[in-house]
Structure formats: C-alpha cells, structure tokens
Amino acid sequence: MSDVTYTTAATPGEDIFAGSYETTEGTIYNLSGGDWDSISAAPEGEKERIVVNMGPQHPSTHGVLRLVLELDGETVTDARCGIGYLHTGIEKNMEFRTWVQGVTFVTRMDYLTPFFNEAAYVLAVEKLLGITDQIPERANVIRVLMMELNRVSSHLVALATGGMELGALTAMTFGFRERELVLDLFEMVTGLRMNSAFFRPGGVAQDLPADGEKAIRDTLPLLRKRMKDTADLLIDNAIWMGRTVDVGYLDLQGCMALGITGPVLRSAGLPHDLRKSQPYCGYETYEFDVPTQTSCDAYGRFLIRIAEMHESLKIVEQCLDRLAPGPVMVEDKKIAWPAQLSIGADGQGNSTEHIKHIMSESMESLIHHFKLVTEGFTVPPGQVYAAVESPRGELGAHVVSSGGTRPYRVHFRDPSFNNLQATAAMSEGSMVADVIAAVASIDPVMGGVDR
Amino acid sequence: MSEDLTPVVPEGVSEIDIVGVRKGAFNVSGSGDTSGFGGLVTPIVMPGASPKPYGGWFDEVADEIELSLADRNLPAASAIDKVVVDRGEITFFVHRQHLAEFARVLRDEPGLRFEMCMGVNGVHYPEDSGRELHAVYPFLSITHNRRIRVEVTAPDSDPHIPSITGIYPSNDWHERETWDFFGIVFDGHPALTRIEMPDDWPGHPQRKDYPLGGIPVEYKGATIPAPDNRRAYN
Numbered sequence: 001m002s003d004v005t006y007t008t009a010a011t012p013g014e015d016i017f018a019g020s021y022e023t024t025e026g027t028i029y030n031l032s033g034g035d036w037d038s039i040s041a042a043p044e045g046e047k048e049r050i051v052v053n054m055g056p057q058h059p060s061t062h063g064v065l066r067l068v069l070e071l072d073g074e075t076v077t078d079a080r081c082g083i084g085y086l087h088t089g090i091e092k093n094m095e096f097r098t099w100v101q102g103v104t105f106v107t108r109m110d111y112l113t114p115f116f117n118e119a120a121y122v123l124a125v126e127k128l129l130g131i132t133d134q135i136p137e138r139a140n141v142i143r144v145l146m147m148e149l150n151r152v153s154s155h156l157v158a159l160a161t162g163g164m165e166l167g168a169l170t171a172m173t174f175g176f177r178e179r180e181l182v183l184d185l186f187e188m189v190t191g192l193r194m195n196s197a198f199f200r201p202g203g204v205a206q207d208l209p210a211d212g213e214k215a216i217r218d219t220l221p222l223l224r225k226r227m228k229d230t231a232d233l234l235i236d237n238a239i240w241m242g243r244t245v246d247v248g249y250l251d252l253q254g255c256m257a258l259g260i261t262g263p264v265l266r267s268a269g270l271p272h273d274l275r276k277s278q279p280y281c282g283y284e285t286y287e288f289d290v291p292t293q294t295s296c297d298a299y300g301r302f303l304i305r306i307a308e309m310h311e312s313l314k315i316v317e318q319c320l321d322r323l324a325p326g327p328v329m330v331e332d333k334k335i336a337w338p339a340q341l342s343i344g345a346d347g348q349g350n351s352t353e354h355i356k357h358i359m360s361e362s363m364e365s366l367i368h369h370f371k372l373v374t375e376g377f378t379v380p381p382g383q384v385y386a387a388v389e390s391p392r393g394e395l396g397a398h399v400v401s402s403g404g405t406r407p408y409r410v411h412f413r414d415p416s417f418n419n420l421q422a423t424a425a426m427s428e429g430s431m432v433a434d435v436i437a438a439v440a441s442i443d444p445v446m447g448g449v450d451r
Numbered sequence: 452m453s454e455d456l457t458p459v460v461p462e463g464v465s466e467i468d469i470v471g472v473r474k475g476a477f478n479v480s481g482s483g484d485t486s487g488f489g490g491l492v493t494p495i496v497m498p499g500a501s502p503k504p505y506g507g508w509f510d511e512v513a514d515e516i517e518l519s520l521a522d523r524n525l526p527a528a529s530a531i532d533k534v535v536v537d538r539g540e541i542t543f544f545v546h547r548q549h550l551a552e553f554a555r556v557l558r559d560e561p562g563l564r565f566e567m568c569m570g571v572n573g574v575h576y577p578e579d580s581g582r583e584l585h586a587v588y589p590f591l592s593i594t595h596n597r598r599i600r601v602e603v604t605a606p607d608s609d610p611h612i613p614s615i616t617g618i619y620p621s622n623d624w625h626e627r628e629t630w631d632f633f634g635i636v637f638d639g640h641p642a643l644t645r646i647e648m649p650d651d652w653p654g655h656p657q658r659k660d661y662p663l664g665g666i667p668v669e670y671k672g673a674t675i676p677a678p679d680n681r682r683a684y685n
Contacts, residue, residue: 083646083647084645084646084647084648084649087647087648089656089657089663091657092656092657092663093663093678095663096663096678096679096681096683097678127538127539128538130538256566256567257619257620257621258620258621259567259568259569259570259619259621259622260621261567270593272593277593277596278596278598374684375684376684381495381496381497381498382497382498382537382538383497383537383542383574383587383600384538384540385540385569385589385598385600387569387598394569394591396569396570396589398572398587398589400574402470402471402473402495403473403495403496404473404684405683405684406683408574409572409574409575409657411572411573413569413570413572413589413625417624417625417628418569418570418621418624418625420624421621421623421624450647
C-alpha cells in the first residue's frame with residue numbers, strides 16, 4: 001500500500017484528465033469542456049481533426065447511444081455509432097428458461113414496444129408447435145388491439161423524445177402525457193404499464209377485464225383530441241420544419257441497401273408494411289391505410305408517425321367492434337396455461353376456484369398443473385422465422401428448438417439495431433445539430449438495439 | 452453411469468440432420484437418480500432434406516436459383532448442400548465457399564429479387580462435429596413478397612464464412628454481432644470488431660460452451676443456484 005502514490009493536480013483547477021500526448025499521427029489533445037484555452041498555445045497544425053465523443057450519457061442521443069463525430073467546423077465529416085451499453089444477454093438467458101418464461105424476457109428488449117416483442121416471439125413458438133391456426137379468434141383480436149395501442153404509445157414517445165432533443169419541450173410533455181393514457185389501459189388489461197408479458201404461446205395470459213372494452217372506447221376520443229393538439233403544435237411550426245425538412249435524407253436506394261424498414265422506408269415512398277404484405281393475427285381482415293411520404297427526410301417520418309397513430313386507432317375501434325365472447329387460449333391442455341388469474345382481495349391473484357380444484361378435487365389436475373408449470377411443454381425440433389411490423393420496422397424472431405422444454409436459440413432481428421446503421425449515411429456532411437434530428441427520426445430504442 | 456452412451460438413431464434418419472444428443476431428463480448427473488430417466492440418450496434430429504417438388508412458389512425459386520447458378524458455371528449440386536422445407540419455410544443449406552455467389556444471385560436475378568437480407572444469426576451446435584457453427588440468413592423479397600432462409604455451416608476449428616456485406620451492406624452490424632457472440636470470422640468484412648460486448652472481452656458469450664454465469668441466491672435460509680446450474684427438464 002505504501003508504495004502507491006496518488007497524483008493530484010499540480011495547480012488548483014488543473015484537469016488531470018486533460019492534456020496532450022504524442023502519437024505517430026501527431027499531437028493529440030484531450031479536452032473535457034471549458035478548457036479550450038489550454039490548446040491555444042498549440043502550434044497551428046497543418047492538419048487539424050476534431051473528434052467529438054457524444055454520449056453514451058447525453059440527453060440528445062436517444063438513449064445510451066454513443067456517437068463519435070469527426071468535425072470540420074460545424075460540419076460532420078464522419079459519424080460512427082457505439083452501441084452495446086444496454087446489452088443484457090436476453091437471448092442467452094432465454095436458453096435457460098421454459099418456452100413460456102421466454103415471454104418475460106423478450107418484453108423487456110425494446111421497452112417501448114413490449115407487445116410487439118412478445119408477438120414476434122409467440123408467433124414463432126406457435127409456428128414451431130404448428131398451432132398457428134388454433135389460436136382463438138378472441139385472443140387474436142386482443143393481440144391486435146394491444147399491439148395497435150402500443151404502436152400509438154410508442155409513436156407518442158418518438159414524437160416526445162424527438163421533440164425534446166430538438167428543443168420542443170412542449171411536444172415532450174404532451175407526448176408523455178398522452179402516452180400515459182395508453183399505459184393506463186395497459187395497466188388495466190395486463191396489470192402492468194410496461195413489460196407486461198401478456199401474450200403467451202397459445203393466446204394471451206388473461207381475458208380483458210369486465211369494463212375493459214368500455215374503458216378503451218372511452219379513452220379514444222380524448223386520445224384523438226390530444227394527439228391532434230400535439231400534431232398541430234408541430235406540423236406547420238416554422239422552427240420544427242426548419243429543423244427537420246430535408247434533414248436526415250435517405251432515399252429509397254439507400255433504404256434498400258441498408259435494409260431499412262418501418263417509417264424510414266415509408267418516408268422514401270415505398271408502402272411496405274408487413275401487416276399488409278404478410279399478415280399475421282388476422283390483420284388481413286382490418287381496414288387501414290399505410291401512410292407514405294416521398295420527402296425521404298425527418299419531417300416526412302414525423303408526418304408518417306402522426307398518420308400511423310390515427311390508422312392504429314381505426315384498427316383499435318374495429319377490434320372493439322368485433323370482440324366476441326370466447327376463449328383466449330388454445331384448447332390443447334398440453335400447451336395452454338392451466339389457469340387464469342382472478343381478482344383477489346389484494347387486487348390480483350390466483351384463481352381460488354382453480355386452486356380448490358387441483359388441491360382438493362382432482363389429483364390428475366394437480367399433476368398436470370405441476371408438470372406444465374415447472375417442466376413446461378416441449379416443442380418439436382426445427383427452426384422458424386416470424387416477423388411483425390413493429391413501430392420501428394420489421395421485428396423478426398428466429399427461434400430454434402432442439403425438441404426440449406427450452407428454446408435452443410432465440411435471436412431477434414430488431415429494427416432499431418438495423419436502422420441505426422443509417423446514421424452515417426443520414427448525417428455525414430450535415431451540421432452537428434442535424435445529427436440529432438436524423439437519429440431522432442430513426443427512433444432507435446437502445447433496449448432493442450442491444451438486447 | 453457411463454457418459455459416452457451413443458444414441459439409437461431412428462430408421463430413415465440421415466446422419467447430417469443429427470445436431471446433438473440429449474442425455475438424461477433433469478439436466479444433472481451423478482445425483483443418484485434411480486428413476487432410470489437420467490440414463491436416457493436420444494439424438495436431436497432436425498427436419499431432414501426435402502425431395503422435389505417443394506410445393507408452391509418454393510419450386511419457382513429453387514429452379515430459378517439452379518438456372519442462375521448454372522449461368523455462372525456453378526452447378527447447383529456443388530453449391531447447395533440440401534434444401535429443407537419445414538413448417539411452411541424453405542431453407543437452403545449452402546456450402547460456405549459459394550455463399551457470396553449465391554447471395555449475389557438472390558439479389559440480382561429479376562426472378563428472385565431478394566432486395567433485403569434480414570441480417571445473420573449464429574447457432575452453435577457443439578456436437579454437430581465438423582459443422583459446429585451455423586450462420587442463418589433470412590432473406591426477404593419485397594417485389595415477390597417471399598421469404599427464404601440460407602444456412603451456412605463452419606467447423607469450430609476453422610470458423611470462417613465469407614462476408615456478404617459487399618452485396619448486402621445492411622449485414623455490416625449483423626455480422627459484427629455474430630462474430631462478437633459466436634466467434635464466426637466473416638472474411639472480407641471491412642471492420643470485424645465487437646459490437647455488443649466490450650472490445651477487450653474474452654470469449655464469445657452466446658456459444659453453448661460459454662457459461663451463462665450468475666451467482667447462487669440465498670433466500671430465507673435456502674440457496675437457489677444460478678439458472679444454468681438449476682435442475683431442469685430437457
């Protein structure tokens with residue numbers, strides 16, 4: 001211990017982390033802010049490069065995204081993304097849990113679109129099990145209902161955080177306020193605002209509560225009115241347009257080369273939407289439009305998100321109209337979770353009727369419950385890829401089974417991960433401030449990027 | 452109890468479709484299990500090669516691929532290992548040295564037009580000797596509204612697969628991720644560096660021989676082992 005010496009700043013106020021050192025490419029000066037004067041003494045270089053490290057903890061980088069920007073004055077000459085700060089090993093963890101428990105993990109990936117993560121996963125598992133056609137109608141309607149409400153809440157956050165990053169703080173307070181209306185509905189239906197783990201292989205965990213249909217219906221007019229307020233705040237706003245029009249430009253060719261899907265692709269004019277082209281959960285039976293723009297810029301993506309929210313509410317209304325009583329889980333007792341929850345004295349709990357049945361009436365039911373809950377069901381060997389249209393683009397789940405009670409390998413093709421690759425193409429050659437607008441228009445969610 | 456029991460391979464199963472062996476029923480060994488289930492040894496058999504016709508548009512795509520490869524003096528038999536049709540999806544197993552040519556055909560032929568490659572995903576089968584590492588590429592054609600899958604294998608001793616970033620630039624980060632998690636070296640990738648794990652991380656975490664980690668948790672006097680050490684059913 002005694003031979004360790006701690007160096008402190010030689011003079012008070014001197015930053016020990018700042019300073020300069022020699023490399024083969026010349027002198028490197030480290031600056032941490034407020035200390036530009038320290039390089040004023042440096043000789044005029046023949047070649048001067050300024051590399052700015054933005055993030056990962058920065059209010060404008062849309063999460064824990066690190067941007068390494070090389071600048072020439074205010075112009076970005078080179079942009080690179082650093083990701084991985086939110087990697088949690090969800091895919092690996094799922095290999096050590098049952099197929100049903102996997103839902104609890106995937107719902108936490110892209111934390112703004114829990115229902116889409118769950119949908120991609122359960123659709124893949126159902127495809128592996130070969131029970132896609134056996135999912136009850138009511139379960140599919142509830143899935144579509146939750147997904148479309150989720151699309152609204154996700155786009156509201158896209159507007160809110162995107163607005164905040166560009167200085168439109170009222171858009172943020174409005175966006176998060178409206179989102180809370182949707183999250184209240186999620187809480188009423190699933191018990192949780194976020195990370196619901198509500199979709200299960202075979203159906204959904206729980207039927208809608210008795211007053212659920214009415215509560216959703218009653219919220220829609222308020223949501224519509226407030227969404228219009230938020231949109232009016234920005235649509236013809238000169239400052240907002242000045243920050244987003246022709247910013248973050250990526251044309252169709254660029255989108256195709258970079259595998260971009262979702263609002264970014266649709267802002268280049270291609271009406272590609274998996275809900276239309278490869279429908280799942282019965283999307284082919286709903287009437288809705290796929291909004292597109294041809295401006296290829298951040299403003300176009302903003303307009304698309306506004307339009308998509310209204311289309312989603314149209315689908316929500318159609319769902320409410322066609323909600324007919326029925327089961328919400330497959331009939332196959334070897335797959336379906338044995339019991340639904342019921343409201344207990346503490347708000348939510350196990351169904352007392354079911355517990356009475358297994359504990360005092362039927363030994364076989366108890367064995368069945370125990371086997372299914374602790375051991376889980378097995379899935380025949382094979383692999384599938386199931387994709388859904390998440391608010392950010394194609395969310396694909398590649399699921400491999402080796403015939404056991406746990407997934408052999410699960411991988412998610414997250415749209416944020418793929419679309420973030422467009423950062424360089426969208427922002428090199430533009431101003432530093434436009435990088436923020438470009439990244440905000442991609443709307444990456446780092447939980448999904450890093451998984 | 453012997454650990455090196457060989458599984459009984461069911462009749463009609465091709466050796467190439469066996470990717471592993473399942474041993475026991477509870478994910479434990481040496482526990483004094485007297486039920487007999489601990490001694491179970493069964494092969495893990497993936498869906499096998501499908502004979503032609505594959506059905507629907509699968510044949511159109513397969514024929515188009517064969518013709519286009521032949522145009523480039525590459526017989527389909529030497530490029531394609533096997534074709535598997537399972538659960539309504541078609542998978543082409545392609546020999547790794549021909550992957551780039553195969554991807555180019557998928558992208559450029561008007562009859563195929565797979566505009567997008569939805570990334571690449573690694574799967575590690577430690578017991579599939581000589582083919583331990585699999586790279587799985589989902590392709591999407593927006594023009595024809597079709598999806599196919601291409602699977603390429605590489606042995607652990609030579610984990611090299613050619614990069615297709617030159618053909619599908621979108622695979623840049625996906626290939627970096629698969630290198631990071633599985634140690635598959637994508638030859639020709641412009642900057643194959645780690646993307647999710649820290650740059651100085653040792654090992655490739657999503658391989659099957661890499662432990663999950665975790666610590667035992669004590670709760671009310673009982674100890675719950677880490678998830679990968681728990682008793683489990685398999």
